[in-house]
Amino acid sequence: MSGLAISTSGLVHIYRSQGHDVAALSGIGITVQPGELVGLLGPSGAGKSTLLQLCGGLLTPSAGRLQIGEHNLATMTAPELDRMRARDVGIVLQGAGRNLIPYLTPVDNVRHAQRAARDRTLPPPQDVLELVGLTDHARAPLTSLTPGQLQLCAVAAGIATFPGLLLADEPTSQLDHQARDEVLAAISTINASTGMTVLLVTHDPEVAALLPRTVTIRDGRIASEGRSGEEFAVVATDGSLPLPPHVAELLAPGTLLRVTTTEDGDVRLSRVQQEGQS
Numbered sequence: 001m002s003g004l005a006i007s008t009s010g011l012v013h014i015y016r017s018q019g020h021d022v023a024a025l026s027g028i029g030i031t032v033q034p035g036e037l038v039g040l041l042g043p044s045g046a047g048k049s050t051l052l053q054l055c056g057g058l059l060t061p062s063a064g065r066l067q068i069g070e071h072n073l074a075t076m077t078a079p080e081l082d083r084m085r086a087r088d089v090g091i092v093l094q095g096a097g098r099n100l101i102p103y104l105t106p107v108d109n110v111r112h113a114q115r116a117a118r119d120r121t122l123p124p125p126q127d128v129l130e131l132v133g134l135t136d137h138a139r140a141p142l143t144s145l146t147p148g149q150l151q152l153c154a155v156a157a158g159i160a161t162f163p164g165l166l167l168a169d170e171p172t173s174q175l176d177h178q179a180r181d182e183v184l185a186a187i188s189t190i191n192a193s194t195g196m197t198v199l200l201v202t203h204d205p206e207v208a209a210l211l212p213r214t215v216t217i218r219d220g221r222i223a224s225e226g227r228s229g230e231e232f233a234v235v236a237t238d239g240s241l242p243l244p245p246h247v248a249e250l251l252a253p254g255t256l257l258r259v260t261t262t263e264d265g266d267v268r269l270s271r272v273q274q275e276g277q278s
Protein backbone atom coordinates (compact mmCIF):
# COMPACT_ATOMS: atom_id res chain seq x y z
CA MET A 1 0.00 0.00 0.00
CA SER A 2 1.20 3.56 -0.54
CA GLY A 3 2.27 5.86 2.29
CA LEU A 4 -0.36 7.24 4.68
CA ALA A 5 -0.53 10.87 5.76
CA ILE A 6 -0.70 11.85 9.43
CA SER A 7 -2.67 14.93 10.41
CA THR A 8 -3.38 16.13 13.94
CA SER A 9 -4.70 19.34 15.43
CA GLY A 10 -5.22 20.26 19.07
CA LEU A 11 -4.29 16.68 20.00
CA VAL A 12 -4.47 16.17 23.76
CA HIS A 13 -3.75 13.06 25.79
CA ILE A 14 -4.32 12.85 29.51
CA TYR A 15 -3.34 9.75 31.50
CA ARG A 16 -5.95 9.35 34.20
CA SER A 17 -4.68 7.59 37.27
CA GLN A 18 -6.05 7.45 40.77
CA GLY A 19 -5.51 10.73 42.56
CA HIS A 20 -3.98 12.72 39.72
CA ASP A 21 -4.08 13.20 35.95
CA VAL A 22 -1.01 13.67 33.74
CA ALA A 23 -1.38 15.76 30.58
CA ALA A 24 1.18 14.04 28.31
CA LEU A 25 0.18 15.97 25.14
CA SER A 26 -1.29 19.47 25.36
CA GLY A 27 -2.41 20.35 21.84
CA ILE A 28 -0.21 18.88 19.13
CA GLY A 29 -0.72 20.02 15.54
CA ILE A 30 1.40 18.18 13.01
CA THR A 31 1.10 17.18 9.36
CA VAL A 32 3.21 14.42 7.83
CA GLN A 33 2.92 13.85 4.09
CA PRO A 34 2.58 10.33 2.63
CA GLY A 35 6.04 8.79 2.23
CA GLU A 36 7.86 11.16 4.62
CA LEU A 37 10.49 9.90 7.08
CA VAL A 38 10.19 11.96 10.27
CA GLY A 39 12.13 11.72 13.53
CA LEU A 40 10.40 12.56 16.81
CA LEU A 41 12.78 14.12 19.33
CA GLY A 42 12.52 15.64 22.80
CA PRO A 43 13.60 15.20 26.40
CA SER A 44 12.46 12.27 28.51
CA GLY A 45 8.78 12.63 29.43
CA ALA A 46 8.06 15.09 26.59
CA GLY A 47 5.29 12.91 25.16
CA LYS A 48 6.99 11.20 22.18
CA SER A 49 5.90 7.62 23.00
CA THR A 50 2.40 8.85 23.79
CA LEU A 51 2.13 10.46 20.34
CA LEU A 52 3.45 7.31 18.70
CA GLN A 53 0.98 5.12 20.57
CA LEU A 54 -1.92 7.43 19.68
CA CYS A 55 -0.94 7.22 15.99
CA GLY A 56 -0.94 3.43 16.30
CA GLY A 57 -4.36 3.36 17.94
CA LEU A 58 -2.90 1.88 21.14
CA LEU A 59 -4.18 4.89 23.09
CA THR A 60 -7.29 7.02 22.52
CA PRO A 61 -7.01 10.82 22.23
CA SER A 62 -8.53 12.76 25.14
CA ALA A 63 -9.35 15.63 22.75
CA GLY A 64 -8.45 16.96 19.32
CA ARG A 65 -8.22 15.49 15.83
CA LEU A 66 -5.99 12.62 14.72
CA GLN A 67 -6.20 11.38 11.17
CA ILE A 68 -4.07 8.56 9.69
CA GLY A 69 -4.82 8.30 5.97
CA GLU A 70 -8.60 7.86 5.80
CA HIS A 71 -8.84 6.78 9.44
CA ASN A 72 -10.20 9.25 12.00
CA LEU A 73 -8.71 7.69 15.14
CA ALA A 74 -10.66 9.81 17.60
CA THR A 75 -13.94 8.14 16.59
CA MET A 76 -12.88 4.58 15.69
CA THR A 77 -14.16 1.56 17.60
CA ALA A 78 -11.79 -1.02 19.13
CA PRO A 79 -12.38 -3.62 16.33
CA GLU A 80 -11.76 -0.92 13.69
CA LEU A 81 -8.51 0.02 15.43
CA ASP A 82 -7.49 -3.67 15.55
CA ARG A 83 -8.09 -3.97 11.79
CA MET A 84 -6.08 -0.80 11.13
CA ARG A 85 -3.12 -2.14 13.15
CA ALA A 86 -3.30 -5.54 11.45
CA ARG A 87 -2.96 -4.09 7.93
CA ASP A 88 -2.29 -0.37 7.63
CA VAL A 89 -0.02 0.62 10.53
CA GLY A 90 3.10 -1.24 11.66
CA ILE A 91 4.41 -0.62 15.15
CA VAL A 92 7.90 -1.40 16.47
CA LEU A 93 7.83 -0.97 20.25
CA GLN A 94 10.92 0.03 22.23
CA GLY A 95 13.07 -3.06 22.89
CA ALA A 96 13.32 -5.55 19.98
CA GLY A 97 12.17 -8.53 22.08
CA ARG A 98 8.76 -6.97 22.78
CA ASN A 99 7.95 -7.24 19.06
CA LEU A 100 9.01 -10.86 18.54
CA ILE A 101 7.85 -14.31 19.59
CA PRO A 102 11.03 -15.69 21.17
CA TYR A 103 10.65 -19.33 20.13
CA LEU A 104 9.95 -18.53 16.45
CA THR A 105 12.66 -17.94 13.81
CA PRO A 106 12.76 -14.59 11.92
CA VAL A 107 10.86 -16.05 8.94
CA ASP A 108 8.15 -17.44 11.22
CA ASN A 109 7.91 -14.18 13.16
CA VAL A 110 7.24 -12.33 9.90
CA ARG A 111 4.76 -15.01 8.79
CA HIS A 112 2.97 -14.71 12.14
CA ALA A 113 2.76 -10.91 11.77
CA GLN A 114 1.31 -11.35 8.28
CA ARG A 115 -1.39 -13.79 9.41
CA ALA A 116 -3.48 -11.14 11.20
CA ALA A 117 -3.86 -9.17 7.95
CA ARG A 118 -5.65 -12.12 6.23
CA ASP A 119 -4.24 -10.94 2.91
CA ARG A 120 -3.16 -13.68 0.48
CA THR A 121 -1.53 -11.15 -1.84
CA LEU A 122 1.25 -10.23 0.62
CA PRO A 123 4.82 -11.02 -0.55
CA PRO A 124 6.45 -14.07 1.07
CA PRO A 125 8.18 -13.52 4.44
CA GLN A 126 11.59 -14.08 2.79
CA ASP A 127 11.06 -10.92 0.69
CA VAL A 128 10.43 -8.92 3.87
CA LEU A 129 13.62 -10.28 5.47
CA GLU A 130 15.57 -9.46 2.30
CA LEU A 131 14.44 -5.84 2.60
CA VAL A 132 16.12 -5.57 6.04
CA GLY A 133 19.18 -7.64 5.05
CA LEU A 134 18.34 -10.74 7.14
CA THR A 135 18.06 -13.32 4.34
CA ASP A 136 20.99 -15.35 5.69
CA HIS A 137 19.42 -15.55 9.16
CA ALA A 138 15.83 -16.36 8.12
CA ARG A 139 15.80 -19.71 9.94
CA ALA A 140 18.25 -18.96 12.75
CA PRO A 141 17.03 -19.12 16.37
CA LEU A 142 16.53 -15.60 17.76
CA THR A 143 19.01 -16.41 20.54
CA SER A 144 21.80 -16.64 17.93
CA LEU A 145 21.18 -13.13 16.56
CA THR A 146 23.18 -10.02 17.53
CA PRO A 147 21.27 -7.08 19.11
CA GLY A 148 21.37 -5.29 15.74
CA GLN A 149 19.99 -8.33 13.88
CA LEU A 150 17.24 -8.72 16.51
CA GLN A 151 16.24 -5.09 15.94
CA LEU A 152 16.22 -5.66 12.16
CA CYS A 153 13.98 -8.67 12.79
CA ALA A 154 11.63 -6.48 14.89
CA VAL A 155 11.50 -3.99 11.99
CA ALA A 156 10.74 -6.86 9.57
CA ALA A 157 7.83 -7.95 11.80
CA GLY A 158 6.63 -4.30 11.88
CA ILE A 159 6.58 -4.02 8.09
CA ALA A 160 5.41 -7.62 7.46
CA THR A 161 2.08 -6.47 5.96
CA PHE A 162 3.69 -3.59 4.03
CA PRO A 163 1.65 -1.03 5.99
CA GLY A 164 1.25 2.57 4.84
CA LEU A 165 2.75 3.82 8.11
CA LEU A 166 5.61 2.48 10.25
CA LEU A 167 5.84 3.75 13.82
CA ALA A 168 9.15 2.92 15.53
CA ASP A 169 9.94 3.78 19.16
CA GLU A 170 13.71 4.20 19.66
CA PRO A 171 14.66 1.51 17.10
CA THR A 172 18.36 2.42 17.28
CA SER A 173 18.79 2.77 21.05
CA GLN A 174 21.16 0.46 22.96
CA LEU A 175 22.98 -0.54 19.76
CA ASP A 176 26.63 0.03 18.88
CA HIS A 177 27.34 2.54 16.11
CA GLN A 178 27.62 -0.07 13.36
CA ALA A 179 24.34 -1.79 14.27
CA ARG A 180 22.62 1.59 14.74
CA ASP A 181 23.69 2.64 11.22
CA GLU A 182 22.50 -0.69 9.76
CA VAL A 183 19.06 -0.36 11.36
CA LEU A 184 18.73 3.26 10.23
CA ALA A 185 19.86 2.31 6.71
CA ALA A 186 17.25 -0.49 6.59
CA ILE A 187 14.47 1.87 7.68
CA SER A 188 15.61 4.49 5.11
CA THR A 189 15.66 1.82 2.37
CA ILE A 190 12.15 0.65 3.29
CA ASN A 191 10.94 4.27 3.23
CA ALA A 192 12.58 5.04 -0.12
CA SER A 193 11.73 1.79 -1.91
CA THR A 194 8.12 1.34 -0.74
CA GLY A 195 7.00 4.93 -0.07
CA MET A 196 5.94 3.86 3.44
CA THR A 197 5.55 6.83 5.79
CA VAL A 198 7.86 6.45 8.81
CA LEU A 199 7.65 8.15 12.21
CA LEU A 200 10.52 7.19 14.50
CA VAL A 201 11.43 8.29 18.00
CA THR A 202 15.10 8.88 18.72
CA HIS A 203 17.25 10.40 21.47
CA ASP A 204 20.40 10.15 19.38
CA PRO A 205 21.54 13.50 17.87
CA GLU A 206 23.65 11.65 15.28
CA VAL A 207 20.56 9.76 14.07
CA ALA A 208 18.50 12.97 14.11
CA ALA A 209 21.09 14.76 11.96
CA LEU A 210 20.71 12.10 9.26
CA LEU A 211 16.92 12.44 9.02
CA PRO A 212 15.36 14.74 6.43
CA ARG A 213 12.84 16.10 8.96
CA THR A 214 12.61 16.09 12.75
CA VAL A 215 9.90 17.31 15.11
CA THR A 216 10.91 18.14 18.67
CA ILE A 217 8.31 17.83 21.42
CA ARG A 218 8.74 19.54 24.76
CA ASP A 219 6.18 19.47 27.61
CA GLY A 220 3.55 17.92 25.35
CA ARG A 221 3.80 20.58 22.62
CA ILE A 222 5.70 21.00 19.37
CA ALA A 223 8.82 22.97 20.31
CA SER A 224 10.67 23.12 16.98
CA GLU A 225 11.27 21.38 13.67
CA GLY A 226 14.52 20.41 11.99
CA ARG A 227 15.27 20.11 8.28
CA SER A 228 18.48 18.28 7.42
CA GLY A 229 20.11 19.29 10.70
CA GLU A 230 18.93 22.96 10.92
CA GLU A 231 16.41 23.84 13.68
CA PHE A 232 13.40 26.13 13.09
CA ALA A 233 10.68 27.57 15.35
CA VAL A 234 7.20 26.52 14.20
CA VAL A 235 4.03 28.61 14.31
CA ALA A 236 1.30 26.48 15.92
CA THR A 237 -2.23 26.15 14.48
CA ASP A 238 -3.48 28.66 17.10
CA GLY A 239 -0.84 31.19 15.95
CA SER A 240 1.40 30.80 19.00
CA LEU A 241 5.17 30.54 18.55
CA PRO A 242 7.24 28.53 21.05
CA LEU A 243 10.66 30.15 21.30
CA PRO A 244 13.75 27.94 21.00
CA PRO A 245 15.29 27.34 24.48
CA HIS A 246 18.44 29.39 23.69
CA VAL A 247 16.23 32.41 22.88
CA ALA A 248 13.72 31.84 25.68
CA GLU A 249 16.50 31.94 28.28
CA LEU A 250 17.38 35.48 27.14
CA LEU A 251 13.80 36.72 27.61
CA ALA A 252 12.28 36.96 31.09
CA PRO A 253 8.57 36.10 31.33
CA GLY A 254 6.56 39.25 30.55
CA THR A 255 9.16 40.66 28.14
CA LEU A 256 7.46 42.68 25.40
CA LEU A 257 8.45 41.86 21.84
CA ARG A 258 7.69 44.17 18.93
CA VAL A 259 6.49 42.17 15.90
CA THR A 260 6.97 43.98 12.60
CA THR A 261 6.68 43.01 8.97
CA THR A 262 9.04 44.28 6.31
CA GLU A 263 8.06 45.42 2.83
CA ASP A 264 9.05 42.09 1.35
CA GLY A 265 6.78 40.25 3.81
CA ASP A 266 9.48 39.11 6.27
CA VAL A 267 8.69 39.13 10.00
CA ARG A 268 10.99 40.60 12.67
CA LEU A 269 10.88 40.31 16.46
CA SER A 270 12.66 42.88 18.61
CA ARG A 271 12.76 43.33 22.36
CA VAL A 272 11.05 46.47 23.77
CA GLN A 273 13.12 48.15 26.48
CA GLN A 274 10.75 48.67 29.44
CA GLU A 275 11.23 51.04 32.33
CA GLY A 276 13.38 49.54 35.03
CA GLN A 277 15.12 47.18 32.60
CA SER A 278 18.77 47.64 31.87
Ligand SMILES: Nc1ncnc2c1ncn2[C@@H]1O[C@H](COP(=O)(O)OP(=O)(O)OP(=O)(O)O)[C@@H](O)[C@H]1O
Nearest residue numbers: 015017022024042043044045046047048049050051
Ligand atom coordinates in the same frame (compact mmCIF):
# COMPACT_ATOMS: atom_id res chain seq x y z
N1 LIG B 1 0.74 4.97 31.68
C1 LIG B 1 0.99 6.18 32.16
N2 LIG B 1 0.32 6.66 33.24
C2 LIG B 1 0.54 7.90 33.73
N3 LIG B 1 1.43 8.78 33.20
C3 LIG B 1 2.13 8.36 32.12
C4 LIG B 1 1.97 7.06 31.55
N4 LIG B 1 2.81 6.93 30.49
C5 LIG B 1 3.48 8.10 30.39
N5 LIG B 1 3.08 8.95 31.38
C6 LIG B 1 3.57 10.33 31.57
O1 LIG B 1 3.25 11.08 30.40
C7 LIG B 1 4.30 11.97 30.08
C8 LIG B 1 4.82 11.67 28.67
O2 LIG B 1 5.37 10.35 28.67
P1 LIG B 1 5.98 9.68 27.35
O3 LIG B 1 6.38 8.29 27.72
O4 LIG B 1 5.04 9.87 26.23
O5 LIG B 1 7.26 10.59 27.12
P2 LIG B 1 8.54 10.30 26.20
O6 LIG B 1 8.87 11.60 25.56
O7 LIG B 1 8.28 9.16 25.30
O8 LIG B 1 9.63 9.92 27.28
P3 LIG B 1 10.88 8.90 27.16
O9 LIG B 1 11.82 9.51 26.17
O10 LIG B 1 11.43 8.87 28.55
O11 LIG B 1 10.33 7.57 26.70
C9 LIG B 1 5.36 11.79 31.18
O12 LIG B 1 5.12 12.76 32.17
C10 LIG B 1 5.07 10.40 31.71
O13 LIG B 1 5.45 10.30 33.07
